[in-house]
Amino acid sequence: MRNFLKKIQDNKEFIYFDGGMGTYLQANGLKSGQLPETFNLDRPEVLKELAMAYAEAGANVLNTNTFGANRLKFPMDDPTYPLDQIVTSAVKNTAAVRDAYKKANPHRDVFVALDLGPTGKLLAPMGTLDFEEAVSIYSEVVRLGAEAGADCVLIETMSDTYELKAAVLAAKESCDLPVFATVIFSENGKLLTGGEPKGVVALLEGLGVDGLGVNCGLGPKEMKPIVAEIAKAASVPVIVNPNAGLPRVEGGVTYYDITPKDFAATMQEIATENPGVIGLGGCCGTTPDHIKALVDKMQGIRANPVIPCEDTVTSSGAVHVVLNEKPVIIGERINPTGKSKMKQALREDDLNYILNEGVTEEENGAHILDVNVGLPEIDEPSVLKRAVYELQGISSLPLQIDTSDFIAMEAAMRIYNGKPMINSVNGKQEVIKAVFPLVKKYGGVLVALLLDEEGIPTTVEGRMAIAEKIYAAADSYGVPRKDIVFDALVMTISTDSAAAKITLDTVRAITQTYGACTVLGVSNVSFGLPRRDLINTTFYALALENGLTAGIINPSSKAMKSVYDSFLAVRGYDNNCVSFIGGYADSISAEAELKKIKESGVVTSDTSGNTGTSPAVDDRSDIAKTPLGSAIIKGLKENCARLSKEMLSSGTDPLDVINSYIVPSLDVVGKGFEKNTIFLPQ
Amino acid sequence: MQYGLRRIGKIPFDINRRELYIYSGYRGKNVPDEPVEKLIDECLAELDEQADPKAVLRTEAIVRRSPGDFSIGDFAVKSEALGKNLFGCHAAILLGATLSTSIDLLLHRYSKLAITKSVIMQASAAAYIEAYLDAIMDQLREELKPEGLSLCPRFSPGFGDFGTEYQPAFLEAVDAKRYLGISLSGESQMLVPTKSVTAVIGIKGDNHA
Numbered sequence: 001m002r003n004f005l006k007k008i009q010d011n012k013e014f015i016y017f018d019g020g021m022g023t024y025l026q027a028n029g030l031k032s033g034q035l036p037e038t039f040n041l042d043r044p045e046v047l048k049e050l051a052m053a054y055a056e057a058g059a060n061v062l063n064t065n066t067f068g069a070n071r072l073k074f075p076m077d078d079p080t081y082p083l084d085q086i087v088t089s090a091v092k093n094t095a096a097v098r099d100a101y102k103k104a105n106p107h108r109d110v111f112v113a114l115d116l117g118p119t120g121k122l123l124a125p126m127g128t129l130d131f132e133e134a135v136s137i138y139s140e141v142v143r144l145g146a147e148a149g150a151d152c153v154l155i156e157t158m159s160d161t162y163e164l165k166a167a168v169l170a171a172k173e174s175c176d177l178p179v180f181a182t183v184i185f186s187e188n189g190k191l192l193t194g195g196e197p198k199g200v201v202a203l204l205e206g207l208g209v210d211g212l213g214v215n216c217g218l219g220p221k222e223m224k225p226i227v228a229e230i231a232k233a234a235s236v237p238v239i240v241n242p243n244a245g246l247p248r249v250e251g252g253v254t255y256y257d258i259t260p261k262d263f264a265a266t267m268q269e270i271a272t273e274n275p276g277v278i279g280l281g282g283c284c285g286t287t288p289d290h291i292k293a294l295v296d297k298m299q300g301i302r303a304n305p306v307i308p309c310e311d312t313v314t315s316s317g318a319v320h321v322v323l324n325e326k327p328v329i330i331g332e333r334i335n336p337t338g339k340s341k342m343k344q345a346l347r348e349d350d351l352n353y354i355l356n357e358g359v360t361e362e363e364n365g366a367h368i369l370d371v372n373v374g375l376p377e378i379d380e381p382s383v384l385k386r387a388v389y390e391l392q393g394i395s396s397l398p399l400q401i402d403t404s405d406f407i408a409m410e411a412a413m414r415i416y417n418g419k420p421m422i423n424s425v426n427g428k429q430e431v432i433k434a435v436f437p438l439v440k441k442y443g444g445v446l447v448a449l450l451l452d453e454e455g456i457p458t459t460v461e462g463r464m465a466i467a468e469k470i471y472a473a474a475d476s477y478g479v480p481r482k483d484i485v486f487d488a489l490v491m492t493i494s495t496d497s498a499a500a501k502i503t504l505d506t507v508r509a510i511t512q513t514y515g516a517c518t519v520l521g522v523s524n525v526s527f528g529l530p531r532r533d534l535i536n537t538t539f540y541a542l543a544l545e546n547g548l549t550a551g552i553i554n555p556s557s558k559a560m561k562s563v564y565d566s567f568l569a570v571r572g573y574d575n576n577c578v579s580f581i582g583g584y585a586d587s588i589s590a591e592a593e594l595k596k597i598k599e600s601g602v603v604t605s606d607t608s609g610n611t612g613t614s615p616a617v618d619d620r621s622d623i624a625k626t627p628l629g630s631a632i633i634k635g636l637k638e639n640c641a642r643l644s645k646e647m648l649s650s651g652t653d654p655l656d657v658i659n660s661y662i663v664p665s666l667d668v669v670g671k672g673f674e675k676n677t678i679f680l681p682q
Numbered sequence: 683m684q685y686g687l688r689r690i691g692k693i694p695f696d697i698n699r700r701e702l703y704i705y706s707g708y709r710g711k712n713v714p715d716e717p718v719e720k721l722i723d724e725c726l727a728e729l730d731e732q733a734d735p736k737a738v739l740r741t742e743a744i745v746r747r748s749p750g751d752f753s754i755g756d757f758a759v760k761s762e763a764l765g766k767n768l769f770g771c772h773a774a775i776l777l778g779a780t781l782s783t784s785i786d787l788l789l790h791r792y793s794k795l796a797i798t799k800s801v802i803m804q805a806s807a808a809a810y811i812e813a814y815l816d817a818i819m820d821q822l823r824e825e826l827k828p829e830g831l832s833l834c835p836r837f838s839p840g841f842g843d844f845g846t847e848y849q850p851a852f853l854e855a856v857d858a859k860r861y862l863g864i865s866l867s868g869e870s871q872m873l874v875p876t877k878s879v880t881a882v883i884g885i886k887g888d889n890h891a
Contacts, residue, residue, distance in 0.1 A: 033851065120865055121867075122874045122875075126783050128867045187691065192782065192783070193782075248686045355795055359791060
């Protein structure tokens with residue numbers, strides 16, 4: 001149905017959707033408790049009449065009577081109303097009207113939309129319906145509808161992002177037709193499951209819908225602020241299908257009070273005041289008269305084109321985070337690297353340990369949770385998928401799926417409720433080929449590491465060149481550039497004194513050149529050094545000042561959190577310092593804390609596990625007194641080579657040099673490193 | 683009084699703490715100690731922040747075929763117990779209400795990670811929705827008083843012979859899926875979100891009683 005897609009993508013002309021159906025069916029004999037879809041087989045003439053009335057009123061899109069048609073309500077083996085007959089007849093009835101109308105009016109565009117509503121069940125873990133089961137339920141209907149001749153799929157009245165994702169995924173996987181999705185918001189501007197317009201838009205655009213919007217629940221007046229938010233957040237055409245006001249039930253009959261004239265007037269305001277509102281129609285209580293009034297009212301008005309939104313947004317079912325608005329914290333704790341307890345928990349399949357970490361990070365101020373369960377001895381696809389599933393049952397924060405196992409990545413992305421962050425892609429062709437198709441299909445904000453087959457460039461220019469390469473890949477896969485955030489790569493300064501400078505300069509260059517978002521695993525900078533907290537906090541502050549968007553840090557570290565909070569206050573992100581005052585009015589300074597500690601005689605550890613006082617360097621044994629041993633322990637590379645050669649040329653047995661000098665010296669170094677008495681530069 | 687459908691969102695209400703103690707298993711002289719009181723405060727604060735209480739009320743005339751066989755609007759019921767509860771009422775309100783899925787997330791979280799808190803959260807959330815419903819009824823009573831009308835106690839599917847098999851039709855009658863996000867879980871016919879209530883409230887004319 002290229003025509004339709006082209007028409008809606010041109011965003012010059014309005015596309016008119018049809019209106020309500022329920023009231024009409026009731027007036028024509030649908031009884032309370034009777035499923036409306038039974039009319040497809042029992043009273044097709046009623047449905048055809050209504051569809052023809054909508055076509056004549058000017059509607060371009062005629063919805064099939066399949067809102068509740070799924071195997072939960074109409075099993076395939078139902079003797080009277082099997083699902084395949086219900087869906088097929090619905091599409092054929094509507095297609096017959098389309099064809100008849102077009103025969104008489106060949107210049108008019110009329111399309112048949114396969115209509116999909118909610119399943120009526122809440123998805124697990126809150127409800128009982130399994131996500132893949134929901135996908136399968138929708139896929140079945142989409143396949144039947146597409147085979148029967150539908151021109152597009154319209155998913156509507158969805159109030160749960162998880163079910164919405166299942167439906168869109170099913171539609172995209174089961175047919176090649178354009179897919180549109182509209183959701184139902186409450187008067188407070190939220191979905192019943194908590195999602196807000198911007199988060200819903202992020203999810204739907206990530207999944208690749210051709211148009212999105214809002215329907216039902218509210219009249220056009222109440223919908224206005226919600227449409228404004230959607231239109232601002234969207235980069236695809238927006239569809240607005242309100243009710244004819246709020247429902248009023250009397251004597252078992254539902255009434256909607258807005259007249260066609262008033263309906264059309266408010267719809268005209270909505271269409272002219274917002275960018276990209278291309279699809280206009282109605283929902284409950286609207287009639288062919290409403291649609292006719294609407295079409296007449298819009299005569300001679302051109303549609304406002306879509307203004308693509310450039311925000312970088314990640315979302316969960318209920319929460320969305322706009323990365324480019326102000327710096328955010330990604331919690332780093334769900335990661336087994338260097339954490340023996342988490343490793344043990346993963347090996348023992350103890351996901352509660354992970355859940356606890358997640359909740360603690362959320363309570364301590366993380367905005368997004370990184371989830372990494374990579375251990376060689378576990379089944380990562382299965383564990384990561386379960387970790388993501390369980391985490392989204394107990395935390396409302398967006399998640400960053402962090403894995404280098406592409407099977408695990410897809411498994412987790414698929415069942416994720418929202419538009420996740422994905423960590424990561426890099427400049428290697430093999431990785432680009434594996435990751436970009438997943439982001440194209442499921443949507444996501446993709447972390448791109450600035451390294452490639454050649455390794456990590458040691459210059460800013462080298463890293464920027466990889467960023468260019470990754471942008472080019474994104475363009476070729478059709479992934480929007482706004483969904484790429486760059487990891488400028490933090491290397492420890494203990495092995496390369498220039499490492500942090502290159503990283504900071506790269507962050508600044510990315511920010512200034514592309515205006516793109518950046519990510520850093522901040523605490524890597526101090527690996528191998530004492531008092532890592534001192535280096536970490538300084539580096540973090542500098543990175544933020546250079547434009548860092550999202551530090552992957554431990555939000556439970558008071559030191560790091562205080563840098564973040566102070567930065568927001570200093571840089572004007574914290575209006576009137578309200579958050580800062582709220583968070584720190586009752587706290588005491590580091591000096592005062594130290595004094596208290598001294599008085600109590602307790603030496604505390606900070607959260608990075610480093611003791612506050614450095615113990616004395618231990619006795620380095622006799623080996624340290626030998627010239628070669630001393631050179632090794634002190635890390636004097638050239639001396640080591642020279643002294644070894646001297647010993648060999650003076651006739652010492654080579655094995656003896658290794659076993660009596662080198663091995664014992666390295667042993668001292670290893671032990672010292674473990675005890676934090678020897679550090680990497682040494 | 684006005685027949686028809688109306689929606690109510692968040693309104694101010696006070697929690698009945700004694701009721702909350704009872705839900706938590708404290709009875710008579712057995713009262714919570716300080717740590718539990720603190721947990722209760724925490725839970726109520728979280729509920730205040732997270733809950734999105736919503737209700738749909740549909741007021742309809744009662745048409746009786748016999749005391750235990752009647753319709754409220756087009757919602758047909760055969761129940762002696764509900765019939766008795768509605769004795770003397772000419773109309774009734776079908777009420778659906780929920781605290782929303784965000785509360786299920788909290789309940790799920792604590793049942794996994796903090797079992798004591800999960801017990802207190804269950805009790806607090808139960809007291810919270812009851813208090814919300816009481817506040818709605820207070821508001822309705824105020825509205826009906828000048829007309830000489832009063833309300834009967836709430837009567838929910840599952841009480842006496844008014845079985846939970848009425849839930850699907852009840853939810854349909856208040857369009858609960860669309861306006862409240864309430865659906866039924868699997869075979870058990872339990873409402874989800876779990877902190878949701880459906881109830882019939884009779885309206886009685888004082889002069890008719």
